[in-house]
Amino acid sequence: MGAMESEPRPFPEDWQRAAVVVAHPDDVEYGLAAAVARWTRSGRSVSYVLASSGEAGIQGMAPEVAGPLREEEQRRSSAVVGVHDLHFLGFPDSALRNEVGLRSAVLEAVERIAPDVVVVGYYGPAWGPGEPNQSDHVELGHAVAEALAVSGLPLYEQDLAGELVVDVEDHVEAAVAALAEHRVYLEVLDPTTPVLEQARVQVERSCPPEQVLGGRRGVRLSRVAD
Numbered sequence: 001m002g003a004m005e006s007e008p009r010p011f012p013e014d015w016q017r018a019a020v021v022v023a024h025p026d027d028v029e030y031g032l033a034a035a036v037a038r039w040t041r042s043g044r045s046v047s048y049v050l051a052s053s054g055e056a057g058i059q060g061m062a063p064e065v066a067g068p069l070r071e072e073e074q075r076r077s078s079a080v081v082g083v084h085d086l087h088f089l090g091f092p093d094s095a096l097r098n099e100v101g102l103r104s105a106v107l108e109a110v111e112r113i114a115p116d117v118v119v120v121g122y123y124g125p126a127w128g129p130g131e132p133n134q135s136d137h138v139e140l141g142h143a144v145a146e147a148l149a150v151s152g153l154p155l156y157e158q159d160l161a162g163e164l165v166v167d168v169e170d171h172v173e174a175a176v177a178a179l180a181e182h183r184v185y186l187e188v189l190d191p192t193t194p195v196l197e198q199a200r201v202q203v204e205r206s207c208p209p210e211q212v213l214g215g216r217r218g219v220r221l222s223r224v225a226d
């Protein structure tokens with residue numbers, strides 16, 4: 001997270017096709033989905049690449065049951081924000097490593113999508129003080145950056161302190177609905193709070209009101225250096 005306090009600039013929109021690369025089902029929905037909704041509703045096409053199927057993510061559920069369930073929840077969730085092209089790479093949940101196998105699978109998927117821009121989930125060491133990022137996110141992010149280093153493709157990282165901002169005020173509800181499609185996952189994570197309520201809290205936290213947008217909500221990203 002950068003310490004710069006300068007005002008964020010608008011995220012560029014001079015592109016047609018984006019690939020969003022994340023570690024697990026639901027990673028896009030913790031923040032990026034509101035921006036994705038804005039992009040697809042303005043006629044852009046967005047594809048998702050998911051390194052794992054999140055099969056270790058539901059406590060008490062066998063991986064061979066959880067994996068297909070989470071893929072299905074991800075398909076429903078993606079459809080809410082206009083994304084119908086999903087690429088599951090099948091790497092092991094909770095054991096992602098930035099190694100050649102993962103890097104080449106990411107590169108291959110991205111080349112198939114042939115995007116103008118690539119977006120990756122936040123892969124810095126910590127979300128905030130005492131909130132370390134998960135190892136899968138860190139490993140995957142570095143793998144994507146290394147895999148794409150020679151591609152010349154602009155790479156952006158979701159980043160709460162990023163220097164770029166997407167105005168998502170009109171897409172918050174879509175993002176909440178998208179996260180709520182991870183129904184079983186959220187129900188197990190917190191059995192006492194209704195899924196929609198959980199989704200709203202998470203989405204609003206990930207796209208806070210932005211001064212530069214006159215108080216409208218925004219998703220921040222930063223450009224990953226070449």
Ligand SMILES: [Zn+2]
Nearest residue numbers: 023024027137
């Ligand atoms: Zn994740």
